[in-house]
Amino acid sequence: MAATIHDVAKHAGVSIGTVSRAINNYKDISPETKERVFKSIKELGYTPNVIARGLSSKTTSNIGVIVSGLLDSNRFDNLWYMLLQGIYRYTSENDLEVAIYPTNSKEQTRKSYTKFCKERNIAGAIISGITITDVYFKELVNAEIPCVVIDVPMVGKKVGCVSVDNIKASAEITDYLISNNHTKLCVIAGKKTAAVTLDRMKGINQSVMSNGLQIDDEDILYCDFSQEIAYKNVREYIEKHDKSRATAFVCMSDIMAMGAIDAIKDCGYSVPGDFSVTGFDDIPVSQLISPALTTIRQDLIQIGYESAALLKKIIDDPSEAKHVYAQYQLMIRSSVRSL
Amino acid sequence: MAATIHDVAKHAGVSIGTVSRAINNYKDISPETKERVFKSIKELGYTPNVIARGLSSKTTSNIGVIVSGLLDSNRFDNLWYMLLQGIYRYTSENDLEVAIYPTNSKEQTRKSYTKFCKERNIAGAIISGITITDVYFKELVNAEIPCVVIDVPMVGKKVGCVSVDNIKASAEITDYLISNNHTKLCVIAGKKTAAVTLDRMKGINQSVMSNGLQIDDEDILYCDFSQEIAYKNVREYIEKHDKSRATAFVCMSDIMAMGAIDAIKDCGYSVPGDFSVTGFDDIPVSQLISPALTTIRQDLIQIGYESAALLKKIIDDPSEAKHVYAQYQLMIRSSVRSL
DNA sequence: TAAATTTGCAAAAACGTTTTCGTAAAAACG
DNA sequence: CGTTTTTACGAAAACGTTTTTGCAAATTTA
Incomplete structure (x- = not known):
């Protein structure tokens, strides 16, 4: 039903390759052709299919978020949603797709993080709520999938970290x-x-x-x-x-x-x-x-945002892997009295 | 790097079509072949690529969640995350993929919900935080994309709704x-x-x-x-x-x-x-x-869960579109006194 | 036993992109 | 003006599945 790249190509009288080049701002295309293609795109109301792009393109813009506690219900201790808020703020500014993998502490048969990522052509992952000893996490690091861990101070090949000091x-x-x-x-x-x-x-x-x-x-x-x-x-x-x-x-x-x-x-x-x-x-x-x-x-929203930003950096250039420290603030209220 | 369906096919000495049939529990396959395929799958540690499946298959298992307020930061009024919690509970039980579309009340240039869905081959959407008059919502309904709205009492062709009474x-x-x-x-x-x-x-x-x-x-x-x-x-x-x-x-x-x-x-x-x-x-x-x-x-978690369940039903059979009422409970505490 | 049906699978065509390769035409060069 | 380089594009090969088609072989039916 929806217009595909083929429809656009036909409408503009060019090949699909050319349409693709126009969309992705590649070099091999003349300004005039480009304009013509864009006109057709607009007229047909075409938008590239994210799925197809994900399949075809080597470099995907999918990031994974592995978050524990999402499936558990604790009425107060819901920190994950603030992280998510920050992450989505970054990803919607930067046109990244995100896939969430909610892990359940109770569920034994969790799927390996690596499997989750590979199934989805994921370029990198943000992980929160794990311990350093998590075997699935080790596997992920070994698979050299770029990742950012929250609150676990470790930096390695393609793995960075965000936390307060x-x-x-x-x-x-x-x-x-x-x-x-x-x-x-x-x-x-x-x-x-x-x-x-x-x-x-x-x-x-x-x-x-x-x-x-x-x-x-x-x-x-x-x-x-x-x-x-x-x-x-x-x-x-x-x-x-x-x-x-x-x-x-x-x-x-x-x-x-x-x-x-x-x-x-x-x-x-x-x-x-x-x-x-x-x-x-x-x-x-x-x-x-x-x-x-x-x-x-x-500021967990900020931490989420920083994580996504760091992950993007690492994906683009693995040497960017580092520990990013987020701000914190001592909030003095009334649960402490002076002796 | 990761094993594809071709590797499995070669390893098991069958065609890729047969592997696919084995995975998806289709009829046209003998028990012996099926077993052999599964053995190869296990040996190679193969998992089907979700992206490729999404491209190829007509019937996708992707659902969209259109949620307002995710990008805004209000320290207390974060209802969306409970919905998400319920939704993920259902989708992880039922092997559905979810794509979240955080809409921002402020952002003028929001993308049409329909566009979001079509780009991602989405089978249906859960929508919360909108008014009946939302133009993008109307467009979605017209596009006959199955959807479930939370807290908006409307039932129509392929559109159901979940709310308390x-x-x-x-x-x-x-x-x-x-x-x-x-x-x-x-x-x-x-x-x-x-x-x-x-x-x-x-x-x-x-x-x-x-x-x-x-x-x-x-x-x-x-x-x-x-x-x-x-x-x-x-x-x-x-x-x-x-x-x-x-x-x-x-x-x-x-x-x-x-x-x-x-x-x-x-x-x-x-x-x-x-x-x-x-x-x-x-x-x-x-x-x-x-x-x-x-x-x-x-119980917003429950409402989220019900929404996902209802959406799945509507996707499978459009005649299932209806209004589902979730439970509520009067919580008597101390902000009311008897006169 | 011949004909019709069913079973089990291979081959190949989608799905909608990106990306590689090849090549005319145009431009630059000597 | 002939030769090389560049530009701009089409053709086609991926990407990893599902799904359709077709066809032998096996089974059932008459």
């Missing part, structure tokens, strides 16, 4: 806590194997040590970035130590901070009256909960 | 207000031309009239589903009438309810002490704000 940001918020005279800290950490957990821990330790303090292993609670686990662990911690061991909880995500706050309240204590709490991420609800959460704001 | 839900929440002795209501309405606005207004009126009450035009404030506009209008309304005219604000979205609550507070009044407020949607933050908002919960 987790070390610096964590040090900064810890400094803030210490400057408010909190010397006994309890860390609510994420998944033990996640790169962000390692980095944020490093930042917290840097701050603590440069202030002549230290954190015992007993005061690091790994909670897998889960609100429920954080609730449970903090509750146990307080029931065990009461107010003797820590005055503040340094949480590696807002979600876990929310769990911590709930636990503190359910133990009969108040925030920030009895315990101070900090988060990380600044998810939308963090400014609405009570007390409003002091946290590190990551 | 806005009339019934609005009547229900208004009934609740009236049963709490609120007889003087002010309606915070959405965009005047939006179908949901009309329906919800109808529901409110039904409830009001069956209770022997009525609503004057002066007590209907159109706020375009915007928090800011709702704030402004409610503020003006209260400054003009004080507490004489209405005791409760019936808002057609939670976002506008948040604006209304802010306005009430800034006028020196309290919710629900001086004014009661209800919302619609039950966005995640609604249970966290203070007071927690009494509202209608729409």
Whole structure:
């Protein structure tokens, strides 16, 4: 039904090759012919078929987005959509197609990322929510498919990365806590194997040590970035130590901070009256909960945008692979009090 | 690099047509040959190229999702991502490809939806965030591309629709207000031309009239589903009438309810002490704000899922086009008090 | 057993592009 | 003016599938 390149060619009295050259701004064509072709294109309301182009052309403009958590339903902890927002902002500005591959943590039979990409002639992929040890990710890197990982600090052949400077940001918020005279800290950490957990821990330790303090292993609670686990662990911690061991909880995500706050309240204590709490991420609800959460704001939309931009660069020139640091901001609200 | 259907054919000693028949479960093939083909497929690690299939096959498994608001950044009012979540849940269960077309309300030069679909050999589209009068939508319907619209009650040739029963839900929440002795209501309405606005207004009126009450035009404030506009209008309304005219604000979205609550507070009044407020949607933050908002919960993930399922049905059999009603639930929280 | 039907597959034609190759005509050169 | 180079284009070969067509061989029917 729709006009094809053949229709345009016939209408303009040229060959399809010439039409293609006109569309793609190639050299081998005279200005007059080009104009004639464009006139026909307009008259017939022709638009190139993206699928056919994808098949024929070696260099595709398809990028893949591999995102975990999309299929899970968590009412608050939906970070992926902001990334997507940023990614789409870039791709719609730059005429890139995107294919989303929602991975499910539960589903065992996930398809290999590489397979997903090859099936779709994908030029490169943005990956979020994975750990460094992910086997499918390794396979993707080995296949030399350009990719950008979010929040995993690694740079390699055709692989770049975008994240905030987790070390610096964590040090900064810890400094803030210490400057408010909190010397006994309890860390609510994420998944033990996640790169962000390692980095944020490093930042917290840097701050603590440069202030002549230290954190015992007993005061690091790994909670897998889960609100429920954080609730449970903090509750146990307080029931065990009461107010003797820590005055503040340094949480590696807002979600876990929310769990911590709930636990503190359910133990009969108040925030920030009895315990101070900090988060990380600044998810939308963090400014609405009570007390409003002091946290590190990551602009995930920006991070998404930067990822897409970096990926495009790497696709065009593999030597562009690098670590891009996104901005962050310490949001001082009311979940921390000065001692 | 990757194995193609030709490699498999050669390896299995058959023609590519036979391989295709094996993959697609066609009849004209003997069990033995089929098995041999599958063995080769496995050995070579072959997966059919989605792009090539899309080009060749008449019946594609690509669906389009046309969604407004994706490119805009509103920190709270992000309903699209839940729809997407539901849609992807269905499509990953049913092996459908999805292409997202983020439309921007501001961008004048939007591409026609039809063009978007035809470029991508799209079998059908899910559309959200449009008004009935949208010209591109009309074009899509005329092109007889199967589609499902969310929140626009219209059923036609190859076009179905998914929404909650806005009339019934609005009547229900208004009934609740009236049963709490609120007889003087002010309606915070959405965009005047939006179908949901009309329906919800109808529901409110039904409830009001069956209770022997009525609503004057002066007590209907159109706020375009915007928090800011709702704030402004409610503020003006209260400054003009004080507490004489209405005791409760019936808002057609939670976002506008948040604006209304802010306005009430800034006028020196309290919710629900001086004014009661209800919302619609039950966005995640609604249970966290203070007071927690009494509202209608729409399960947008479910709505997304249903939309995709309905679209698939319509694609397979155009006579399946109909209006599917999704569940809703009155969430009674603390923004309404009994008089 | 001859004729008709069915089965199982190969061959080849799409699908709508991009890209390579070849070659007249035009332009530049010596 | 003859020769080389460049320009501008057509023809045709990919790209990796699905789908149509055709045809032997096997099976059923009469």
